[in-house]
Amino acid sequence: MEKKRNAGFETWLMHIFLVSSAIVVLYPIFMMVMSGFKTNAEIFGSPFALPKNPSLANYAVIWNTTDVPRYLLNSAIVTVISVVALLVTGTMAAYAISRYKFRGSIMVSLFFLAGLMLPLRLAIIPLFVQLKAMGLVDNLLGLIFIYTAMSLPSTVFILTGFLRALPSELEDSARVDGASELRIMVQIMVPLITPAMVIAGIYNAVPIWNDFFFPLIFIQTPENKTLAQGLTSFFGEYSVNFGVLYAGLTLAALPVVAVFIIQSKRFIAGMTAGAIK
Amino acid sequence: MDYEQAKRKRARNLKLWLAFLLAPPAAILIIFVFLPMASAVLYSLYDWDGLVRKDFVGLENFADILLNPNKNTLLFNAFWNNVKVFVSLMIVQNGIALVLALLLARNPRGYRFYQVVFFLPVILSTVIIGFQWKMFLNPVFGLVNKALHAFGLHDWALPWLGLPETALPSMLLVNSWHWFGFPTLVFLAAIHRIPKDFIEAARLDGASEWRIAREIIWPLMAPAVTIIVVLTFIGSFNWFEIPYIMNGLEGSPQGSTDMLGLLFYRTAFGSVSAGGSDFGQGSALAVLMFIFIFVFSIIATKYLTSREVEMS
Numbered sequence: 001m002e003k004k005r006n007a008g009f010e011t012w013l014m015h016i017f018l019v020s021s022a023i024v025v026l027y028p029i030f031m032m033v034m035s036g037f038k039t040n041a042e043i044f045g046s047p048f049a050l051p052k053n054p055s056l057a058n059y060a061v062i063w064n065t066t067d068v069p070r071y072l073l074n075s076a077i078v079t080v081i082s083v084v085a086l087l088v089t090g091t092m093a094a095y096a097i098s099r100y101k102f103r104g105s106i107m108v109s110l111f112f113l114a115g116l117m118l119p120l121r122l123a124i125i126p127l128f129v130q131l132k133a134m135g136l137v138d139n140l141l142g143l144i145f146i147y148t149a150m151s152l153p154s155t156v157f158i159l160t161g162f163l164r165a166l167p168s169e170l171e172d173s174a175r176v177d178g179a180s181e182l183r184i185m186v187q188i189m190v191p192l193i194t195p196a197m198v199i200a201g202i203y204n205a206v207p208i209w210n211d212f213f214f215p216l217i218f219i220q221t222p223e224n225k226t227l228a229q230g231l232t233s234f235f236g237e238y239s240v241n242f243g244v245l246y247a248g249l250t251l252a253a254l255p256v257v258a259v260f261i262i263q264s265k266r267f268i269a270g271m272t273a274g275a276i277k
Numbered sequence: 278m279d280y281e282q283a284k285r286k287r288a289r290n291l292k293l294w295l296a297f298l299l300a301p302p303a304a305i306l307i308i309f310v311f312l313p314m315a316s317a318v319l320y321s322l323y324d325w326d327g328l329v330r331k332d333f334v335g336l337e338n339f340a341d342i343l344l345n346p347n348k349n350t351l352l353f354n355a356f357w358n359n360v361k362v363f364v365s366l367m368i369v370q371n372g373i374a375l376v377l378a379l380l381l382a383r384n385p386r387g388y389r390f391y392q393v394v395f396f397l398p399v400i401l402s403t404v405i406i407g408f409q410w411k412m413f414l415n416p417v418f419g420l421v422n423k424a425l426h427a428f429g430l431h432d433w434a435l436p437w438l439g440l441p442e443t444a445l446p447s448m449l450l451v452n453s454w455h456w457f458g459f460p461t462l463v464f465l466a467a468i469h470r471i472p473k474d475f476i477e478a479a480r481l482d483g484a485s486e487w488r489i490a491r492e493i494i495w496p497l498m499a500p501a502v503t504i505i506v507v508l509t510f511i512g513s514f515n516w517f518e519i520p521y522i523m524n525g526l527e528g529s530p531q532g533s534t535d536m537l538g539l540l541f542y543r544t545a546f547g548s549v550s551a552g553g554s555d556f557g558q559g560s561a562l563a564v565l566m567f568i569f570i571f572v573f574s575i576i577a578t579k580y581l582t583s584r585e586v587e588m589s
Contacts, residue, residue, distance in 0.1 A: 010486065014380050018387070021377060022394045024454070029397070031420060032409050047423045089302040096298035100291070108299060115306055118314050119515060119570065121538075122563040125545050125556050126316035127309070129328060149309030152302055181294050210402035212518055217546070228404040232522070235408055242412060249405050260400050264393045267400065268462055275463045275504045 036247035043242045058247035067222050071230030078140050079209045082147040083201050090155030098163035115153030138220045146214055151204035162196035202270030227252055320560035338561035354532050355540045363513035370453035371460050378464035379490055395458035407522030410451040414438050441533035448519050460505045467501030496586055503581035507574050514570050
């Protein structure tokens with residue numbers, strides 16, 4: 001009897017702790033979204049009240065008078081092309097390493113995995129000099145190359161794990177039937193690892209979309225800025241107009257949050273892929 | 278004869294095929310990761326004038342950073358702040374994560390909901406979160422102080438980011454808010470991998486939840502702890518975005534939020550306080566940071582792995 005009541009108390013404590021943690025996360029996000037629909041006067045006068053006349057005026061300001069739409073487009077371009085490039089090149093490397101026995105294959109896989117240990121930010125100076133010489137400074141292509149290169153080690157790591165686990169009977173029978181190596185790879189093997197490719201894609205897409213550091217150093221003109229970086233100039237321009245700022249943050253958060261809500265399981269699996277074995 | 282020829286041809290084709298698969302990814306990795314990393318070491322040994330490399334100076338850049346009293350006070354201040362960041366995040370961010378993971382492992386009602394909610398800030402850009410909280414913490418217009426005034430706690434309504442005592446703690450709370458969902462779900466996944474019978478058997482024997490957590494779950498989730506400690510360490514010593522966005526490049530107020538990452542940026546690319554850009558000293562600082570992070574990560578991994586126990 002005593003024991004049961006005790007358990008009930010513990011359960012209550014657990015629920016209180018979990019619920020308050022959820023509130024601590026959700027309330028600030030809710031306030032940010034809600035404030036984006038208010039006027040500045042409302043935000044300063046009655047900060048915690050719901051918007052009296054919810055209006056999209058702040059969003060209209062962003063859409064019509066700022067570069068934020070351009071930043072969104074640039075981020076989308078950079079992220080999509082980088083993810084396609086890293087999945088294609090990553091799959092090529094992982095496939096060669098995991099499906100063929102050849103001299104030096106261990107060296108080759110170590111070569112790709114060594115990249116996991118190197119924090120590229122610390123090489124930003126030589127990278128800057130190099131990109132400048134290649135004409136890739138202030139150029140989205142420069143970012144795409146950097147992100148693809150940075151993401152290759154983790155992509156190869158995730159994909160080799162899956163590719164190694166595939167049985168070799170599939171390829172062998174296709175080979176007996178005279179299928180070319182390219183056809184075996186593209187038509188038989190790659191479709192089998194699409195779940196792993198989704199994981200590797202998400203694992204790298206989120207940090208690429210959110211990255212601030214590389215654009216900060218490599219991108220200068222407003223037309224080429226990405227979202228995370230562009231927000232800093234946007235904040236400089238509208239520093240006193242909190243309504244517009246909150247709306248801008250909400251807009252910036254929207255694309256990733258929307259995908260996350262729809263695909264939360266894959267997202268969580270993808271983003272923790274490096275840390276869970 | 279024909280057979281031999283065909284075999285040789287196939288072997289040659291296979292070599293070509295492998296080269297075709299490996300060359301593009303290898304080239305990208307070499308050009309954009311390995312080459313710059315190796316060049317950083319080389320750069321640190323030269324004197325630089327803007328983008329132009331001048332004389333070979335050996336270890337002079339390193340000596341200047343470490344021994345010149347005008348520079349090393351900044352370096353040690355930043356380093357010490359990074360240490361504070363690491364220790365605080367280990368306690369606050371990962372401590373909360375551990376508690377939440379242990380609670381979620383008991384499969385409470387709303388399990389999926391909590392997973393999604395706790396992970397929500399993790400997917401957001403640090404820039405968004407930094408600005409959001411900078412606005413919340415605004416001394417006059419921010420929601421935090423408005424709330425404190427509303428509760429009558431007028432003395433508590435401080436300029437959080439403006440005081441040397443509160444600026445770094447505020448940023449650390451913001452960082453914890455941003456990231457705690459990540460260690461939570463990594464810990465949770467590790468707990469789920471512990472065979473259910475271990476925990477059930479202990480429960481049947483009448484062990485308290487606290488004892489189960491301490492004596493069964495904690496030792497068996499050691500691999501996840503290893504990974505989180507190392508990732509927190511690397512993240513803490515590369516900490517850049519939050520302090521940069523919330524209080525700027527100079528680590529204000531009074532250097533209380535200065536970090537190695539900010540110092541590196543100022544040295545490399547120039548700033549009001551550091552003057553013009555200095556690629557030589559910037560590279561030297563980068564090399565020192567890399568060696569420190571690398572060596573510590575290896576030692577920590579070795580030590581932490583040695584306390585992991587095999588489950589099977």
